[in-house]
Amino acid sequence: MKLGVFVSDFQLSSDTLERVKADKLGIIFVQNGVYHAASMVNGKASSLLDKTTNLYALSDDIQIRGLKTADVDKRVKVVSYGDVVDLIFSEYDKIAWL
Numbered sequence: 558m559k560l561g562v563f564v565s566d567f568q569l570s571s572d573t574l575e576r577v578k579a580d581k582l583g584i585i586f587v588q589n590g591v592y593h594a595a596s597m598v599n600g601k602a603s604s605l606l607d608k609t610t611n612l613y614a615l616s617d618d619i620q621i622r623g624l625k626t627a628d629v630d631k632r633v634k635v636v637s638y639g640d641v642v643d644l645i646f647s648e649y650d651k652i653a654w655l
Contacts, residue, residue, distance in 0.1 A: 559583075561649035564590035564605065573655055574608050583611035583649055585641060586633070591618045594633040606632055611648075615641060 560579035565588040574584075584605060586594045593603035594614040606612060612633040619626065619635065626635050636644070645652055 559648065559650045561585060561644060561652045563587055563652070563654045564593060565654065566590060567592040567596075574605065577653075581611065581649070582609040583613065583644065584609055585636075585644065586612070586614040587618050587641075589622075591615065591622060591624065594630055595619065595624045595628040602630055606630055613641070613644065 558579050559581040560577065561583045562574065562577070563585050567589045574582075591614045593605045594612070596603070610632070612630075613636045614629055614633050616626065616635045616637055619629065629635055
């Protein structure tokens with residue numbers, strides 16, 4: 558199964574994702590979830606960035622929060638709404654929202 562997971566909360570820990578079993582896992586950071594892609598806590602990047610190589614952050618949500626694309630971790634691909642639609646229909650069999 559190929560699973561795409563929307564993460565919209567910055568307080569989400571990696572515990573939930575550790576229980577997810579998928580052949581391909583993609584994390585799409587939206588709303589306040591984009592802080593996982595762009596923020597450091599105690600000098601460390603979010604542990605969610607270590608869960609998969611398929612990481613995305615919605616560009617509009619990054620900009621709305623006063624962040625810049627340059628602030629985003631290099632492991633995360635910045636995407637548009639159109640790109641998210643393509644991911645949902647082309648890359649992942651199932652979608653979940655955390």
